[in-house]
Amino acid sequence: MSEVRILPVAGLPEIAAGDDLGSMVAERVELEAGDVVVVTSKIVSKAEGCAIELADVTPSAFAEAWASTWDKDPRVVEVVLQQSRRVVRQAGPVLITETHHGFVCANSGVDQSSSGAHERILTLPGDPDASARRIRAALRALGHQVAVVVTDTFGRPWREGQTDIAIGVAGIHPLRSYIGEVDPHGHEFRVQEICVADELAAAGELVKGNTSRVPVAVIRGFEYEPDEDATIAPVLRDASRDLFR
Amino acid sequence: MSEVRILPVAGLPEIAAGDDLGSMVAERVELEAGDVVVVTSKIVSKAEGCAIELADVTPSAFAEAWASTWDKDPRVVEVVLQQSRRVVRQAGPVLITETHHGFVCANSGVDQSSSGAHERILTLPGDPDASARRIRAALRALGHQVAVVVTDTFGRPWREGQTDIAIGVAGIHPLRSYIGEVDPHGHEFRVQEICVADELAAAGELVKGNTSRVPVAVIRGFEYEPDEDATIAPVLRDASRDLFR
Numbered sequence: 001m002s003e004v005r006i007l008p009v010a011g012l013p014e015i016a017a018g019d020d021l022g023s024m025v026a027e028r029v030e031l032e033a034g035d036v037v038v039v040t041s042k043i044v045s046k047a048e049g050c051a052i053e054l055a056d057v058t059p060s061a062f063a064e065a066w067a068s069t070w071d072k073d074p075r076v077v078e079v080v081l082q083q084s085r086r087v088v089r090q091a092g093p094v095l096i097t098e099t100h101h102g103f104v105c106a107n108s109g110v111d112q113s114s115s116g117a118h119e120r121i122l123t124l125p126g127d128p129d130a131s132a133r134r135i136r137a138a139l140r141a142l143g144h145q146v147a148v149v150v151t152d153t154f155g156r157p158w159r160e161g162q163t164d165i166a167i168g169v170a171g172i173h174p175l176r177s178y179i180g181e182v183d184p185h186g187h188e189f190r191v192q193e194i195c196v197a198d199e200l201a202a203a204g205e206l207v208k209g210n211t212s213r214v215p216v217a218v219i220r221g222f223e224y225e226p227d228e229d230a231t232i233a234p235v236l237r238d239a240s241r242d243l244f245r
Numbered sequence: 246m247s248e249v250r251i252l253p254v255a256g257l258p259e260i261a262a263g264d265d266l267g268s269m270v271a272e273r274v275e276l277e278a279g280d281v282v283v284v285t286s287k288i289v290s291k292a293e294g295c296a297i298e299l300a301d302v303t304p305s306a307f308a309e310a311w312a313s314t315w316d317k318d319p320r321v322v323e324v325v326l327q328q329s330r331r332v333v334r335q336a337g338p339v340l341i342t343e344t345h346h347g348f349v350c351a352n353s354g355v356d357q358s359s360s361g362a363h364e365r366i367l368t369l370p371g372d373p374d375a376s377a378r379r380i381r382a383a384l385r386a387l388g389h390q391v392a393v394v395v396t397d398t399f400g401r402p403w404r405e406g407q408t409d410i411a412i413g414v415a416g417i418h419p420l421r422s423y424i425g426e427v428d429p430h431g432h433e434f435r436v437q438e439i440c441v442a443d444e445l446a447a448a449g450e451l452v453k454g455n456t457s458r459v460p461v462a463v464i465r466g467f468e469y470e471p472d473e474d475a476t477i478a479p480v481l482r483d484a485s486r487d488l489f490r
Binding site for chain 1: 407
């Protein structure tokens with residue numbers, strides 16, 4: 001193993017719908033073959049126009065009632081519910097949902113901050129793997145052979161503090177398997193699969209931060225398994241195997 | 246934000262009880278002030294002699310019965326139960342416990358691989374914060390002002406693949422708070438706290454790997470909040486706030 005570097009990509013302007021993120025990144029960092037470009041989903045949502053005007057939202061009676069109980073905006077609650085396929089936990093003011101993509105997170109990943117106006121909220125990209133593929137294709141068209149990971153900041157059970165995780169990938173298999181490998185003593189490893197996509201997302205957050213306006217990181221020197229058909233699907237545990245859904 | 250580097254610490258020998266990990270690390274990497282030394286708990290357990298001879302274990306009737314149902318070693322099951330204060334989920338062959346430290350993980354973090362003999366298993370360090378403090382003190386005695394994170398590889402709900410997380414810290418506050426900060430539009434951040442200790446653990450795994458015999462990584466260039474009295478306690482969500490316990 002050799003050194004891995006995490007490079008912040010600074011200087012990106014406020015992202016608007018239609019922006020070509022790949023080109024904008026390539027202009028601001030000298031990419032090398034094998035780099036992993038880690039992109040915060042918020043700017044992907046902005047580039048893809050995943051904004052909802054609250055004035056256009058009509059809350060359901062269910063959303064109205066719960067929002068009233070917990071002093072929330074019923075239109076935001078409505079969007080959260082529409083972005084979900086199932087409520088996983090609804091306890092006090094907390095709403096944990098399973099999104100249409102299959103991510104389990106607070107408020108379906110809907111973001112009311114930094115969306116440019118109080119009356120507008122951002123949703124997660126509709127297909128973050130497709131988003132990652134588009135960014136990767138734009139970079140490839142400029143001559144850069146890289147992988148792309150689209151990230152979001154999620155909470156988790158049992159532990160305080162959120163971490164960045166992967167919600168979409170392109171060009172990199174998200175898992176590293178140790179199945180069938182043995183240690184020097186001939187034992188199988190306790191670890192069977194490592195979610196390298198999530199570890200890359202977490203590493204990227206160390207230089208991105210949430211206030212620093214650095215929504216992209218480049219990770220250099222990490223040897224990953226290339227996968228032209230990669231998606232985040234192998235990371236999403238099937239409900240039949242899940243003890244906490 | 247500037248670049249963050251993740252350096253593997255190679256060349257460590259097999260660790261034995263009583264080994265001084267701090268000195269062994271310092272001999273193999275040029276440490277700089279402000280580095281974060283990320284240490285896999287397995288070598289901490291070995292250095293601290295956290296090994297249990299299975300020949301010395303007498304399984305309870307409960308451990309015997311469940312082990313028999315799922316073709317497990319009843320002595321290992323007994324150790325897993327003894328290392329826990331509560332069973333969180335027991336479903337099929339899966340046993341998710343809350344350890345005496347308060348970590349929720351599979352099999353109380355007990356490791357039957359790489360422990361030097363099939364008839365011996367390794368448990369997590371009894372007090373990983375104290376372990377981190379000891380390593381940090383040894384490094385400080387050699388003139389190195391660093392922080393230390395002790396890690397283990399845990400699974401998580403909803404997502405396949407494990408990731409490295411922090412189980413002990415020294416000299417670094419494990420959380421980065423955004424509470425009360427506002428974005429350029431005056432909104433509070435959706436993110437309230439980031440668990441930087443877990444992100445550092447995940448980043449370290451990118452160069453450590455689980456087969457590569459690189460149990461230590463050094464992370465350089467990350468600006469953390471120094472905390473002489475740091476512990477992992479703020480990361481452990483209180484059961485009263487937890488929807489998945």
